Amino acid sequence: MIKFEHVGLRYGVGPEVLSDINFTLEPGSFHFLTGPSGAGKTSLMTLMYLGRKPTRGLVSMFEQNINDMSRAQLGALRQKIGVVFQEFRLLPHLSAFDNVALPMRITGHSESEVKSNVDELLEWVGLGDYKNALPLTLSGGQQQRVAIARAVIARPKLLLADEPTGNLDDDIGFRLMHLFEQLNRMGTTIVIATHSQYIMERFGHPRLVLEDGRLYMHDNANWVQKNIEGVY
Amino acid sequence: MKAFSLLPLTFSRNRKLGVGERKGGYDLPLHKSAGSHFLVLLVGLMSFLAMMALSATMVLGGVTQHWSSGLKNKVTIEIPAQKPGGLLRSAAEIKELALSVEALLKANPNIKALHILEENDIHDLVSPWLGDDVVLDELPLPGLVSAELHVRDKDKLESIGKALTEIASDIRLDTHESWLEDILRLAGTLKLSTLIVTLIIGATTIVAIAGAIRSRMAEHKADIELLHLMGASDLYITKQLQRHAVVLTLKGALIGVLSGLVILLMLSAFGGSGEGATIPGMHLSASQIIILLLLPGLIALIASQTARVTVLRVLGQMP
Ligand SMILES: Nc1ncnc2c1ncn2[C@@H]1O[C@H](COP(=O)(O)OP(=O)(O)O)[C@@H](O)[C@H]1O
Ligand SMILES: [Mg+2]
Numbered sequence: 001m002i003k004f005e006h007v008g009l010r011y012g013v014g015p016e017v018l019s020d021i022n023f024t025l026e027p028g029s030f031h032f033l034t035g036p037s038g039a040g041k042t043s044l045m046t047l048m049y050l051g052r053k054p055t056r057g058l059v060s061m062f063e064q065n066i067n068d069m070s071r072a073q074l075g076a077l078r079q080k081i082g083v084v085f086q087e088f089r090l091l092p093h094l095s096a097f098d099n100v101a102l103p104m105r106i107t108g109h110s111e112s113e114v115k116s117n118v119d120e121l122l123e124w125v126g127l128g129d130y131k132n133a134l135p136l137t138l139s140g141g142q143q144q145r146v147a148i149a150r151a152v153i154a155r156p157k158l159l160l161a162d163e164p165t166g167n168l169d170d171d172i173g174f175r176l177m178h179l180f181e182q183l184n185r186m187g188t189t190i191v192i193a194t195h196s197q198y199i200m201e202r203f204g205h206p207r208l209v210l211e212d213g214r215l216y217m218h219d220n221a222n223w224v225q226k227n228i229e230g231v232y
Numbered sequence: 233m234k235a236f237s238l239l240p241l242t243f244s245r246n247r248k249l250g251v252g253e254r255k256g257g258y259d260l261p262l263h264k265s266a267g268s269h270f271l272v273l274l275v276g277l278m279s280f281l282a283m284m285a286l287s288a289t290m291v292l293g294g295v296t297q298h299w300s301s302g303l304k305n306k307v308t309i310e311i312p313a314q315k316p317g318g319l320l321r322s323a324a325e326i327k328e329l330a331l332s333v334e335a336l337l338k339a340n341p342n343i344k345a346l347h348i349l350e351e352n353d354i355h356d357l358v359s360p361w362l363g364d365d366v367v368l369d370e371l372p373l374p375g376l377v378s379a380e381l382h383v384r385d386k387d388k389l390e391s392i393g394k395a396l397t398e399i400a401s402d403i404r405l406d407t408h409e410s411w412l413e414d415i416l417r418l419a420g421t422l423k424l425s426t427l428i429v430t431l432i433i434g435a436t437t438i439v440a441i442a443g444a445i446r447s448r449m450a451e452h453k454a455d456i457e458l459l460h461l462m463g464a465s466d467l468y469i470t471k472q473l474q475r476h477a478v479v480l481t482l483k484g485a486l487i488g489v490l491s492g493l494v495i496l497l498m499l500s501a502f503g504g505s506g507e508g509a510t511i512p513g514m515h516l517s518a519s520q521i522i523i524l525l526l527l528p529g530l531i532a533l534i535a536s537q538t539a540r541v542t543v544l545r546v547l548g549q550m551p
Contacts, residue, residue: 051461053551072465079463091455093261098254105259106464 007057035210082156090135103154275484283492311375326375477539485528
């Protein structure tokens, strides 16, 4: 599903934020991505949703090297990825409904399909009464639920969520985690960046740990250093 | 686990403020952008000017056609009042010569019509220059025969000229060629300048639309990037901005062209145009008016393509 080989990323002329990242995620897997603030979780997610190209190394998505893909192919690939951004990135002038509807409209679904799916999902995340509300009039937690609904509405093959439960009470957080697990059981590959020790322990999925720009695998039993060969 | 529907509603149900409306299939709030009015106004002005330039070209085309078709097949034969030796011809002499000219030309199959100008015809011709109360008897007047040809042909004209000199060596055939050519050249230059003006107007409009689209995209950069990251095709994004550009320019162009049309109709009403007038008035045919009314469509098409190229160029910079 995702394969990173010797991937490095720097912003401008700054230091390498990610260096020599190597990992492979199998289709249908569920991972947590964790690490201290500023470790590069969001940056790694950005590479995974093709928001940036790495400054070095190879990234393959859906068994294809992204450098070999045409613009149209990249677009089609992005449609298969749902993203919950850390800062939500809702369109401020669009209602909750239209924000959630975006991925379906982009993929050309009919308005009647859009309506029934979006209504149902908004109802499910508890925002049935806020369909027409603009994001800025919603609380942080409500905005986060809109962002999550938007990420999952088009049934993505890969779901990337950047601290999706950060603004939520634990019980809402759990409910959303259950939604992610349900999607995972239906075949969606999932990566969730989180700080929450509590959630990681509660759900027990393997962890990708970022530290000082390097990635380590942690499968709950023992730490595995994936970068042993990373001697320059 | 608590159900979501039981969550406390922290947001008061003020349904007016903070209600999002997605207008006409736009994901971007393009209709709210400041500067839209400016573009409408500018396009309005430009289409007004384009309309004026275009109708000037059409009217000019009509005028030159009028002049050239009126003069093209006409020649004038002049029998000078003064003989080559310096002696004056008498009226009777001139009359006689004119009749022989007439006889000669009548035999020519290329001559459609012939007319010997009488004294009062000549009076009409010279009075604008000499005044109405001029007494022609005291003036040595040349004899004039005007002839209309079936076809204007250089060789045929030359042979007529030659035959005429056999009647009297100083009889001249005036083909109006030189001043007709001057006028046509002048009209051609005017047409060319209005064409250049139209092109400049078009280029200005394109630059203005491209600039407006660029600033619109800068204004909504984050939103456009997001659409792009969600996998929206370039076409999906382009279509929205293209539609925006078309709506604005159509608005402007309709305003410009309709007000231009009003002005033109006023000009043609006051300008007057008699059938035989030397300079026909601002007169446009129905088909020409239809062409002018198609102008907004053409401008909208230009706007649409300009927007498309601009958006694709900006999108091309996204990974
Ligand atoms: N757009 C950016 N431009 C420059 N530096 C950035 C940018 N985004 C992140 N960084 C830097 O990269 C490092 C990792 O940031 P980030 O990926 O956001 O970490 P995390 O999500 O784990 O907190 C930080 O030092 C941050 O300052
Ligand atoms: Mg982050």
